[in-house]
Amino acid sequence: MDRFTRNYLIILAVLAVIVLVWVFYESPDVARLNAKLSENAELVDYPYRFRVLGLENGVATMSSPRSASFPAYRALAILYPQLRNEAPDSPAMMEAQQEMARVQRMARDIVADSEDVSRVVWVLDENWLLGKGIDPSLP
DSSP: OOHHHHHHHHHHHHHHHHHHHHHHOOOHHHHHHHHHHHTOHHHHHSSSOOOEEEEETTEEEEEESOOSSSOHHHHHHHHOGGGTTSOTTSHHHHHHHHHHHHHHHHHHHHHHTSTTOSEEEEEEOHHHHHHTTOOTTOO
């Protein structure tokens, strides 16, 4: 292997390592909060995994399967396939929405109880939706 090729491969390898660290790095504070969430059996058993995505200036950003632009009934149809044909106001869907709200509140409370968290904000987990084959920008 000539010198140029060797140096080129070394530079590519270093860049690949930097990109991997950047993509998969989770701060120790975020990892600690996610570990707390993983210790709760109810959260572990729920079909969606609530996670802390970031912590900055006391504000914890958490993922959610629902938002104003992606309503709970659509998320629930993904989480519980048996609800796919249910109307948004059906008793089964309403019960599932209440359960989702309860579990999400529990996740928020666990994170908010941490001394370095003053507030929790929610963001739609677009990666989870895309992984399920759903484009969150479509109505």
